[in-house]
Amino acid sequence: MTINVDRPCGTFDSNYYQAMEIFRTPLRKFLMIAFIVLLYAIAFIVDDYIISILIVFCAFSIGMTGLQIITGYAGQISLGHAAFMGVGMYTMAVFQEHVGFNFWLALPLAGLVPMIIGMLFGVPAVRIKGLYLAFASLAAHFVIVYAINNWRSVTNGTDGMYLHRPGVLLGIDFMIDKYYYILVLTVTVVMIYFAKNLSRTRLGRAFVAVRDNDIAAEVMGINIAHTKVLAFGIGCFYAGIAGAVGGGYYEYVNVEWFTLTDSIWYLGFLVVGGLGSIFGAIAGAVVWKSLDELSTLVTPITEALLGGMAFYASAAFSLVIYSLIVIVVLVLEPRGINHRWQIIKRSYRLHPFPY
Amino acid sequence: MEDLLKGIMLGLASGGIYALVAVSYVIIYKSTRIFAFSQAGMLVIGSYTFWQCLVVWSLPIWISILITLAIAAAIAIIIERVSMRPLIGQPILAPIVVTLGVMLFLRGIALLFWHGEVEGYGEAFLPLGVWHVGFLSLPKIQVYGFIICMLVIALLISFYKYTRTGLGMRVVHEDHLVAQNLGINVKRIFQYSWIFSCAVAVIGGMLLGNIQGVGLDLDANGLIAIAAVLFGGLESFGGAVIAGLAIGIIQIFAIQYLGVLFPGEITMLVPFVFLLLILLIKPYGLFGLVRIERL
Secondary structure, three states: OOOOOOOOOOOOOOOHHHHOOOOOOHHHHHHHHHHHHHHHHHOOOOOHHHHHHHHHHHHHHHHHHHHHHHHHHOOOOOOOHHHHHHHHHHHHHHHHHHHOOOHHHHHHHHHHHHHHHHHHHHHHHHOOOOHHHHHHHHHHHHHHHHHHHHOHHHHOHHHOEEOOOOOEEOOEEOOOHHHHHHHHHHHHHHHHHHHHHHOOOHHHHHHHHHHHOHHHHHHOOOOHHHHHHHHHHHHHHHHHHHHHHHHHHHOEEOHHHOOHHHHHHHHHHHHHHOOOOHHHHHHHHHHHHHHHHHHHHHHHHHHHHHHHHHHHHHHHHHHHHHHHHHHHHHHHOOOHHHHHHHHHHHHHHOOOOOO | OHHHHHHHHHHHHHHHHHHHHHHHHHHHHHHHOOOOOOHHHHHHHHHHHHHHHHHHOOOOHHHHHHHHHHHHHHHHHHHHHHHHHHHOOOOOHHHHHHHHHHHHHHHHHHHHHHOOOOEOOOOOOOOOOEEEEOOEEEEHHHHHHHHHHHHHHHHHHHHHHHOHHHHHHHHHHHOHHHHHHOOOOHHHHHHHHHHHHHHHHHHHHHHHHHHHOEOHHHHHHHHHHHHHHHHHOOOOHHHHHHHHHHHHHHHHHHHHHHOOOOOOOOOOHHHHHHHHHHHHHOOOOOOOOOOOOOO
16 A cells, blocks of 8 residues: 555555545545635625635536546446536426425435436446447437427426425524525535445446456446446436535526536536546536636626627637646646646645655 | 339438448448447538638638548547557457547537537538439439448458558558558557548538538537448448438338337437347357357
């Protein structure tokens, strides 16, 4: 075992349970709790604009964590993640409108329905892997978009659907944005906690084994088809929940919100954040959505400069700049922001010495 | 009977272009084992560049074609050198994400320069009009398009078969290391593959621009061609041609006969449902190489 320099000196593992702990030192536990408390406290300080950005960050962090489970942990490539997020949104809307469920009842369903659909599209994984599975998820995207567009009696077609936030619960009115943010943040924390925990379970280790060498994993007795399908299922569950809480903020959902381009950015910014760690997933989501926010902020400037061409210019610039970021990061730093962050932490810890 | 023949003719016409685009994927996959999603973006770039030369600058047709091919080659060299070569030896996710990124980059470039408006070549490229053969009416652009597609593919296959570079490409397809040891410049072969592939994709873009109108939506054809590549097998030219034509015919028949059952636009749905079926039944396609792996 290599010496782990990511820890303060004097912290050694003397048994397996210590090696499996999430927070290895009390300081880390304290910092994490302080950070989460800060995230909650921020709701009462900032205005609604910041709240809206934070809600988007939270929702996409959940979705990106789901993709991290599929791609970062289990090593399967999904080109339909945005579509599964859309399935989550639509499940929420359909169960609220046609069945009359409230938000709380529809939320688990908004995870389970994409999970089942994701597992169905993962079934080809029984025989194929890698690139071929990416094609299967690409097909999933087109089938889902077609179904939403044309199953008009249920999904309203291209007109989109309305969904509702939960009403008043325990005296908290979730129609007010900051309380809804607290709800979304709670869901995010719970989901990310489960994802973090997953990597320590039997299933999580099976995912990593399949990613690293699927033949070796099979030899060791892991049912790889089962594992891959389950990875798709869990990842799509996360995507669905992300879509449901995100759509709940806008109280409206439209099929045009999840394009193939979004699925590609999902994958691209996952790599920008860093594969194989929850921190990387959150970093990727935050970078992606910050860029989105930045591009809407600079739209008035481009409009002033370019006049009528501004619409094309901002759409084109976002395509060009995002893809350049993804390509440059993949070529120069394939391990993403997470790796940089580890390097920074390490050099801080070892300060006077270079290594 | 009449409907059947008409369907087959229409299917062959669109299938010819799917075959051409499928071949452009196969060229790169054969030598580099990378699936170049970016070729879908090359279709858009090719059609717009050709339109710019031919209609806006009203250059002669041969010069326009040469300029378009030259730009395609330049883009191919840049993509290969800047973004693909550093990824040699990386896990399969990296080239997939990068080629997808390049696809969106090319789309962004096209949007930046041409604002996403749908244009047409008019009379400038291939002659318009219709031939009447019995009860069939054949649009001339589709017939010419089909012939050009088949000619380009035949040219490529004979290039692979009869030239020294083509032989090198076939060796590289077998094994990169062995090819390197035999004194073949593998990196150079990669570069040639990208150039040929982009040139083929650009020709596909020109023909598509003539039939469907020059626009950003042409990259959908590139995605449909993925189903064709997979059906034919990722490494086979013959397979790509047969599968491309088959996808074209299946698409037309599905629209004709299943359009009643499935409302709305099913041009994109049919190839991808077909793709899922292939993945379930015969994942390595008709003529694809089934790689046997071991620990």
